[in-house]
Amino acid sequence: MMPTLFISHGPPAVALMENSTAAFLRSLSEHLPWPEAIVCASAHWEAWRPMVTSAAAPATIYDFGGPSQLFQLRYPAPGSPDLAGEILALLAKNGIEGAADPDRGLDHGAWIPLMMAFPEADIPVIQVSIQTERDAAWHCRFGEAMAPLREKGVLVMGSGGAVHNLEEIGGYALDAPPPDYVLRFDEWLAGAAAGGEVDVLLDYRNHAPEPDRCHPWPAEHFLPFFVAMGAGRGVRARCIHQGFMYGTLSMAAYIWE
Template sequence: MSSLPAIFISHGSPMLALEQDAPAHHFLCRLAELFPRPQAILAISAHWETPEPALSLAEQPATIHDFRGFPPALFAMRYPAPGAPALARRAGELLAQAGIRAFGSADRGLDHGAWTPLTLAFPDADIPVTQLSVQPDRDAGWHARIGAALRPLRDEGVLILGSGSFTHNLMEMRYQAPDAPVPDWVNQFADWMRGALLEGRQDAALDWLRQAPEARRNHPTTEHLLPLFVAMGAGTPGIPARLLHSSTDRVILAMDAFAFD
């Protein structure tokens, strides 16, 4: 069985599922062509925040529409993939071996951080999926440690999929004209973080809040970058990231995606 990479994708707006002209939409529609078909998917979504790691044990996870103000077509979408409770238990065991306690959630469904990219990448919804939460009160190193504990799953046919956003300041979005150029403060952060990942400077990436330019302006809260560090931690130590995609959505959302082999 071929080892799968751990990947991080930027899911952007939930509208990405419907916006066929968006570059990131096209990328996600081709994502499954980039690696062997997974036997199961462990999705780490920015939209499930818990004080301690939690894993979904749902047999048939519901599609969670955790947003408002969008068109009815988006609320009508469903992603009826089977759950993966056996994978959740296996992930919990690996975390326990690393000294990390994780809790099970009997009925947690798939939030849009999971189902938005999955509905494009795996539209048949026939691969079992479970979710793992993030802990915004913990730092990048904590999430990389979680990823490292889960690394063996890559050799077990599991796609470790971190889903967040490379930049994410929604308050700034209201001040941007739709056709405005990408602001310098977005480019400065994205260029720095992209360089750190592609050059294998993982210690610098983990210290992003201190070292990256405009870090807090791009991430006033950290939850949308934390899935990146889980994916990074699950990669093979010493191997730099591979850039899978780069574009910008709604002026200020950098949509970068990376593979960690």
């Protein structure tokens, strides 16, 4: 059974960095069986209903600013129209209406960490959108609908941020220590995930410390966590990386095995 995964992808320039999080992302494949395909729910694709990339050769999307070196990178992983159709069928079986998008490529929430983890770009990659009008419980259900893919060696991965507050990021250097509120949320998340406290996690706005500060509306970087949790069938998660960037970004990663 393929595990499911949530990673904090950080800024696009992580691909050019040499720090603990960059090293973790480059070693990510060591934590997993080799995937037959990857389905990524990225914080950077929002839609009113689940959309699924169906291109045979999805483009690399440069949805960011930053150093010119980033725009010279490309991740030519194949897509899989057949897998896209299978995902839509699983969603429909679970009462979720989705649609294929043959023109959408891979945004940086998907291709940057995957390029670091699987640089050969030889594993088919499908992206699915998140729905910021929907809550954590809905995204968990979305992930659970895709859980059968794990039996076929498909990695379901959420890509976002364990703590993601861009409103306050300007006051911190890249290697600045996290403020107290970030640490407290990060510790709370690790404890609840390790304890398999599904109901507490789904109701994080009433249980987590300063949830709206750690994930300001629409919390798009946290919703992929619940997709991965749902695909993992809510079992206890194991934290496989902890770290921080710019103080307000937790780079924590979790695996459901």
